[in-house]
Structures are given as C-alpha cells and as structure tokens.
Amino acid sequence: MARRSRTSVTDEGTELNMTPMLDVVFILLIFFIVTSVFVKTPGLEPFKPEALTDQAWNPTILVAVDSSSNVWIDKKPYKIEEIRPILTALRDETPKANAIIQADRDADVGTVMGVQELFQDLGVITRVGTE
Amino acid sequence: MRRARRRSNDDEADVDMTPMLDIVFIMLIFFIVTAVFLDETAVDLTQPPPPPEDQPPPQNPPPAITVYVDNNNQCSVDGLRSTCGGVLARIERQLADKPGASVILRFDPEAKHNVLVQLKDGLDGRGMASKIEVVQRAS
Numbered sequence: 001m002a003r004r005s006r007t008s009v010t011d012e013g014t015e016l017n018m019t020p021m022l023d024v025v026f027i028l029l030i031f032f033i034v035t036s037v038f039v040k041t042p043g044l045e046p047f048k049p050e051a052l053t054d055q056a057w058n059p060t061i062l063v064a065v066d067s068s069s070n071v072w073i074d075k076k077p078y079k080i081e082e083i084r085p086i087l088t089a090l091r092d093e094t095p096k097a098n099a100i101i102q103a104d105r106d107a108d109v110g111t112v113m114g115v116q117e118l119f120q121d122l123g124v125i126t127r128v129g130t131e
Numbered sequence: 132m133r134r135a136r137r138r139s140n141d142d143e144a145d146v147d148m149t150p151m152l153d154i155v156f157i158m159l160i161f162f163i164v165t166a167v168f169l170d171e172t173a174v175d176l177t178q179p180p181p182p183p184e185d186q187p188p189p190q191n192p193p194p195a196i197t198v199y200v201d202n203n204n205q206c207s208v209d210g211l212r213s214t215c216g217g218v219l220a221r222i223e224r225q226l227a228d229k230p231g232a233s234v235i236l237r238f239d240p241e242a243k244h245n246v247l248v249q250l251k252d253g254l255d256g257r258g259m260a261s262k263i264e265v266v267q268r269a270s
Binding site: 018 | 156158159169172173174175177200241242247252255256265
C-alpha cells in the first residue's frame with residue numbers, strides 16, 4: 001500500500017517531455033492552415049453525368065445546377081439571369097480561380113452552357129463536373 | 132555582461148505553455164473541421180472564341196456533320212432521326228462519306244445536360260474534334 005502510493009506521487013511529480021508531441025501538433029496545424037481552402041460549397045450534390053475522358057480538376061469556385069435548372073452558389077438557389085454580379089464578386093475575391101459547374105444529368109443544356117459562357121466572359125477557366 | 136547572465140536565467144525558467152497549447156489545439160481542431168477536401172473530376176466543354184467579324188469565312192470550309200438534339204432529347208444526325216446511343220456509330224458511318232469532316236453538336240437549350248456530356252465524351256474518346264452550339268429552335 002505504502003509503496004504504491006509513493007510511486008504514483010513520484011509519477012505525478014516527474015514532468016512529461018511534451019516537446020515531440022508539440023512538434024507534431026504544430027506540423028499538423030501548419031499543414032491544415034496551408035491546405036485549407038475556404039471553398040463556398042454549392043450546398044447540394046447533383047447527380048452528375050458519367051464520362052470516360054474526364055480529368056481531375058481542382059476548382060476554387062463551385063457552382064451547381066440542379067435538375068430544375070436552378071443555379072446554386074454558396075447554398076442559395078438563383079436563376080441564371082441573376083448570377084452575373086455574384087460570379088463577378090467571386091472572381092474578384094480570387095482572381096486566379098478555376099471554376100467547376102456541377103450540373104445534374106437532367107439540367108438544361110442552355111443553363112449549363114449559359115453559366116459556362118458567363119465564366120468565360122469573366123476570364124475564369126471552367127470545367128463541367130462528372131461523377 | 133550582467134544582462135547576458137540575466138537572459139540565460141530567463142531561458143532556464145520554465146515558461147507555462149498550457150494557455151498556448153490550448154489555443155494551438157483549438158486552432159488545430161478548427162482547421163481540421165473546416166478543411167474541405169475536394170476530389171472532383173471534370174470534362175472540358177469550353178468552346179474556342181468565335182473568329183473576328185471582319186475576317187472573311189474560309190473559302191472552302193471543311194464538310195461538317197451536324198448532330199441536333201431537340202428539347203425532347205431526340206437526336207438526329209444530318210437531319211436523320213437516330214437514337215442518342217446510336218449517334219456515334221452513325222457519325223462514324225458518315226465520316227466514311229465525308230472524310231475529315233468536323234462534328235457540330237447542336238442542342239436545344241432545353242435538352243438534357245447528360246446527353247451533351249455523353250456525346251461529347253464519346254467523340255473525345257474517339258479523338259474526334261467537335262463543336263458545341265446551343266441554338267434556339269433551329270431546324
């Protein structure tokens with residue numbers, strides 16, 4: 001009994017060397033700060049078409065088009081006529097941005113290509129998302 | 132000299148790192164939670180800009196195969212009805228008649244996006260260049 005209590009007291013007394021853990025924590029912190037991209041997600045995940053020739057794409061502007069051809073930006077639906085100022089603002093926030101249009105399979109071609117045309121007018125490189 | 136000694140004393144004194152650690156952990160958790168890892172694949176549907184207006188059109192434009200998809204997603208190749216799945220085979224047959232022809236994909240604005248991606252993907256997969264046009268109620 002006496003021996004056990006004495007050991008625990010000495011254990012508490014010894015200082016843990018936290019330096020290696022701190023190193024790891026800092027490295028993790030810096031990793032997450034550097035890789036964090038504050039992307040405004042559209043707020044829905046459309047049922048995108050499949051394609052064989054698709055390629056990986058790293059966008060910073062995400063726009064979704066749902067099956068009733070609403071354009072979703074930052075979790076809000078818009079009509080295509082009203083998105084030009086919003087896209088301009090997004091482009092001005094990140095001038096070197098790449099964009100992706102995540103369109104539903106049932107979306108209208110006119111809407112998808114219209115959004116793409118707007119992006120091209122604004123000088124943003126755009127791709128259309130696939131599964 | 133005396134100053135240097137004092138500084139070395141300061142170094143040896145234990146700094147209480149607990150508050151800083153708390154902040155670092157909170158930041159770490161914040162960044163882990165807010166991190167968005169995007170894993171997107173995409174196809175390129177962008178079109179080259181139209182040629183300048185003042186430039187005369189080429190004298191002998193290469194022959195073209197026109198695919199039209201109407202608002203009910205009915206496909207036709209050079210005016211002939213076809214199933215959308217059979218468009219690619221039909222284009223290949225047409226290419227035998229018109230060697231070197233370019234393909235124009237013409238869509239009604241109300242056609243479905245999936246049809247466009249399927250056709251464009253199929254043409255790209257076969258190495259055929261194609262151009263996408265969205266037209267209002269054209270014949």
